[in-house]
Amino acid sequence: MEPVVTRLSEAHAPHIDPRRPSPRRIDAMTTPPAAASTIVVGAGIVGAATALYLARAGVEVTLIERYEPGAGASGRNAGYISMITRSAGPQLELARLSRKLYPELADELDDFEFRANGALVYYYDEQVPLIEGFVERRRADGLPIDVVDGDRARELCPLLPDEVIGGIHSRSDCYIHPGKLVEALVAAAVKEGARLVIDDAVELQVDSGRCIGIRTATGLLTADTVALTAGSWTAELMTRAGLPFHLLHMRMQMVETAPIDDRFDVAAYGPSLFHEYAFVRELPGYDDDIVLHPLQQIMPEVGLLELICQRADGRLWLGCPIEFVDGPDASPAPTVAGMAQTFGVLGDHVPALQHLAVERTWGGIAPQTGDGLPVISAVPALPGLFVGSGLAYGATVGPASARVLADLVIGREPDIDVAAFRYDRPAITEGMARSATLG
Structure with a gap:
């Protein structure tokens, strides 16, 4: 039986976009059971993995998803697992835990195109003043980094020009x-005993100062604990319960081309990547003029990761332009400005891309916190409620965030220090302006 969407709010309907890559639909219940030990709200990477880890720990789990697994940012992102862009400290430690978990998941789950051959940040003469300081910083942070010459760069990614x-x-x-990962996680969670319910989580249910479940479009579902992993919609559900939760929202956009004959197994980034991270902009030798393409100088409101990666079928994914939007209900559809930067910058830097057929474009709304750190935490003001959200780089840290969240729900000590990810910090409860596109 294919899962049936019990309720689709017209306000959210644009997020069901046939142009995005989507996992196949997974068998689901159309109405929730009366009770569950833990309810996980949102079947993206974090929610699906949390449900899997909880089910493996023997917890009775119900996974609630409004549309279909991966319908939000989890199924719409570029799929990069980026260590090189994570700032030292909590960000990098969380990413390292995910990097440890990914090979395990690749062995255990259905294929989700896990490619562990690294990332290549290619550069030109103009960026040389920045490279030495960047490499020194990343090596000091413990990352395995090689500096390669142009010939070796072209061996790793044959599309690159001379x-x-x-x-x-x-x-x-x-x-x-990412879409295949969500599909595989949900399938594994269901196999372990979790229940997938396609329904609209309308609000948290509170009784005597405790979260006792959620009210959906079709009724009340009670539980001992609720894990809220609803991405950009987390803030809306928290606010309805009287709990402040400040998030920023980003439209992230992607392009898919027709297959090409050349094959490569690295994620290739151009020099625009350096601009998107605060710790890089603070390095000696950094200057906007040496990393930004002229097209970006006239569109400063759009960030660009300048990414090229290849899928198993030979198609290329290009992106990913980033624009801040007012909220999760903004259209995820790619914009003229976003596509202009993608095609203009990548087409200029990598001329081999210029005449490839474009088969699809899509976008998604991703959440980010003001301090660049996710929330993976119990909510002290409302016992029984746990939150895993604000993961702008959710593919990178999704499995680790889920593992930590599951540990917190069952009262097990997480593998890493999670103090920096607590809910009750000013960036979340009071809000703050962003300091960088992706932290």
């Missing part, structure tokens, strides 16, 4: 197919 003089090969980076 003008590329070198590259930074981050050997611990990898990438995945």
Whole structure:
């Protein structure tokens, strides 16, 4: 039986976009059971993995999803597992835990195109003043980094032109197919005994100062604990319960081309990537003029990761332009500005892309916190409620966030220090302006 969407709010309907890559639909219940030990709200990467880890621990789990697994940012992102862009400290430690978990998941789950051959940041003469300081910083942070010449860069990514003089090969980076990952996680969670319910979580249910479940479009579902992993919609559900939760929202956009004959197994990034991270902009030798394409200088409101990666079928994914939007109900559809930067910058830097057929474009709304750190935490003001949200780089840290969240729900000590991810910090309860596109 295919899962049936019990309720689709017209306000959210644009997020069901046939142009995005989507996992196959997974058998689901159309109405929730009366009770569950733990309810997980939102079947993206974090929610699906949380349900899996809880089910494996013997917890009775119900996974609630409004549309279909991966319908939000989890099924719409580029799928990069980026160590090289994580700032030292809690961000990088969380990413390292995910990097440890991904090979295990690749062995256990259905194929989700896990590729562990690293990332290549290619560069030109203009970026040389920045490269030494960047590499020194990343090596000091414990990342396995190689600096390669132009010939080796072209061996790693044959599309690169002769003008590329070198590259930074981050050997611990990898990438995945995000839609296939969500599908595999949900299927594994269901196999372990979790229940998937397609329904609309309308509000948290509170009784005597405790979260006792959720009210859906079709009724009340009670539970001992609720894990809220609803991505950009987390803030809306928290606010309805009287709990402040400040998030920023980003439209992230992608392009898919027709298959090409050349094959490569690294995620390739151009120099625009350096601009998107605060710790890089603070390095000696950094200057906007040496990393930004002229097209970006006239569209400063749009960020660009300047990414090229290849899927198993030979198609290329290009992106990913980033625009801040007012909220989760903004259209995820790609914009003229976003596509102009994608085609203009990548087409200029990598001329081999210029005449490829474009088969699909899509976008998604991703959440980010003001301090660049996710929330993976109990909510002290409302016992029984746990939150895993604000993961702008959710593919990178999704499995680790889910593992930590599951540990917190069952009262097990997490593998890493989670103090920095607590809910009750000013960036979440009071709000703050962003300091960088992706932290």
